[in-house]
Structure formats: structure tokens, C-alpha cells
Amino acid sequence: MRRDEIAGNLTAVRARIDAACAAAGRAPSEVTLIAVTKTYPASDVEHLAALGVTEVGENRDQEAAAKAAAVTAQVRWHYIGQLQRNKCRSVAGYADVVHSVDSVRLAEALGAAAEKVRETPIEVLMQISIDGDAQRGGVPAAGVAEVADAIAARPELTLRGVMAVAPQDWTPDAAFARLAEVAARLRAGHPGADLISAGMSGDLEAAIAHGATHVRVGGALLGMRAPLR
Template identity: 65%
Template sequence: METYAQPTADGARRGAELAANLAAVRDRIAAACASAGRPRADVTLVVVTKTYPASDVRLLAGLGVRDVGENRDQEAAPKAKATEDLDLTWHYVGQLQTNKAKSVAGYADVVHSLDRVRLAHSLSAAAERQKRTITALLQVSLDEDPARGGVSAADLAELADVVAGAPNLILGGVMAVAPLGVEPARAFAGLREIATRLREAHPTANMVSAGMSNDLEAAIEAGATHVRIGTAVLGVRPSLR
């Protein structure tokens, strides 16, 4: 049986805050889909809960959230363990080091940040040992900045073939972050072209993870199937206040 947060006064206040924020984000997604002429069901909301506690995950689950994202394994692993009784899909959305592949493979259903062949092999081996299947999205660099991670468009086809052939991995599609200083609409239009080329070689790789709190509308207009939203749902993170 799924269990959610206890109805304490603090929990009720936080639940009301999350409910209001979540409703506003869902409205934004629905409006963006309507503007783009896309069905609302085309877009999955992944709520990124980094720096927030497992109790918030429980409150969000009670509000109908089923897709939860994290970007640091040291936070994600215990949070996933603490909420394993809930029916959630866990998305790992941060840069992933090879030495963390074993841990991430234990809970992540979708990894959005696969960007090199060595990591593909490590994640595949870890998933195989744990008898799990992971959907892998290829993180594409839209500005060739190595600090931000991502495979170059020129190397994408080779990596896609490796992932498609790797045991216990499913090639899901692509992910990208709009580069700093670049208009999101222009960046995501480039990602749309990359995603289209990938589907020509791998027709089932139809996921496009793009868009965050500030640019989800531009991402949806450009064909995003998954938007990764943190601040707009959970509030400004404590470390950023």
C-alpha cells in the first residue's frame, strides 16, 4: 500500500504550497501544448526534487506525481530507498560519473545523461547484474562546453548504436540543456533536428527531454516529450536563497 505524508500542520502547509505550484506548472504545460497544437498527453512532467526531502516526494505522490528526478546520486539513492513503497518512476538527470553507475542502476528507471561509450558499458553491466532495464537518453551538447557534459552531435550516432546494442539498456532518445546566453527557442530547435536524425536510425528513440522552469514553453514548442521542473514546483532551493 502506498503511504503519503502525515497530516501535521507543517505537512499540510507544505502540501498546500506544492499543490498550488504543481497546478500552476500543469497549467503552463497544458497551455504550451495547446499553443503548439500537441495533445497534453504528449508531455511528461518530471519533478526534480534535489535538495528537498523525501517527505516532499511523498506529498507530491499524493498530488498525482509519478515521475521524480534527481541529479546527485548521494541524494537520490537514499531518497529512492525511503520512498520505495510508492509507485514512482525515478529519473537521473544530472551528469553521471562512471563510478556511480552501479548505484544509479539500482534505482533509476530513466537516465537522461548518458554521454559517452564507457559510461554506456558501465551502466549496462550494472543494470544486467541487478536484473534491471534502464531507459537511456543521450545527453547532447548544444554548445560543445565540456563542463556541462553531453556528446557532440557529430559523435551521437556512434553512441546511439552502442546504447541500442547494450544489454539491459533501452535507447530512449535525447536530452539537452539550453546553453547560457542562447535563446531557448533557438537551442531547442537545434535539438529537434538532432532528435529527428536519431529517429531515422532508431525509430523507437522518440523521447526528447528538454525544458526547465524558465523555458518549458519553448521546449514543448520544439517537441519536448519530458520537461524537468524543480524550482517552479518546489520553490527556490535553500542553497540559492
């Protein structure tokens, strides 16, 4: 039964989180698990919710919008994929948290879209570029203050912290240590921006060691994905 399979995987993932927290001297309650459900059906989201996992991440708007409309369980939707300005209105309609704002223009577009389609602010994490490679998206270190101020200036958005993916040519420890430094500087100017979204199935332990408050786990929870088309 699919729910039993997911339950077994969830037990294993939670054990990893608990062990990583113990090693880092942190409480497991400090780390929130986001189940990344891209390419998986809405029924898997229902199973996760029944098992107590109510933070759900999606990467592509077309799939996410349809899934959010189909799911009846009470979950919080996290949009974690690269966001284009022409998708802001759709994403603002269902996402409770957006992890991938990486420019002033995108912050302004998302805020303007949210003003039209929702009554409550969207929580926003700035996507940080660990290595400065513009091709992968993310705010370079030099631009963090400007983008943070642009997000904070929009009443439709609430700046909550940072997100990053470890570059393939960096060790997770080095990448997440760099992210922790950026996060600390951000909090100096924006004390409420205290969330760090970092770590996935393969590197969640390193992320937790460096202060991650949210880990984004897909394959370890739900199994091998179907190929993206």
C-alpha cells in the same frame, strides 16, 4: 500545509504546460512532467505522488539513493545529473531512466552495472551538447550515432531518446530547435528513441514548442531550494 503549497504550484505548472501545448497544437497528454526534487526531502516526493506526479528526477547519486530508499510511494526515478562511471552501479540500483549518458564508455559501464544489480533494462536518454562545449557534458553532434549504437547494443539498456539543457548564451528557442534536429536524425536510425527531455521551470514553453515530451521542473513546483553544499 506543505501539500497544499505543492498542490497550488502544481496547478500553475500544469496550466503553463496546457497553454504551451495549445500554442504548439499539441495535446497536453504528449508532455510528461518530471518533478526535480534535488535538495528537497523525501516527504515532498510523497506529497507529489499523492497529487499524481509519479515521475521524479534527481541530480546527485548520494542524495538520490538515500531518497529512493526512503520513499514508499510508487514513483519512477529519473537520474538527470551528470553521471560518473564509478556511480553507475549505485544509480542502476534505483533509476528507471537515466538522462545523461554521453559517451560509449559510460554506456558500457552503465550496462555492465545494470547487468549485475537489476533484472529489467534501464531506459536511457543521450545527453546532447547543444554548443559542443565538452566542459558541460553531452554528446557533440558528430558523435551521436556512435553513442546511440553503443547504448542500443547493450541488452541491459533501452535507448529512448535525447536530453539537453539550453546553454546560457543561447536562446531557449534556438537551443531546443537544434535539439529537435538531433532527435529527428536519431529517430531515423533508432525509431524507438522518440523521447525528448528538455525544458525546466524557466523555459518549458520553448521546449514544448519544439517537441519536448518530458519537462524537468523543480523550483516552480517546490519553491526556492536550499543552497547546495
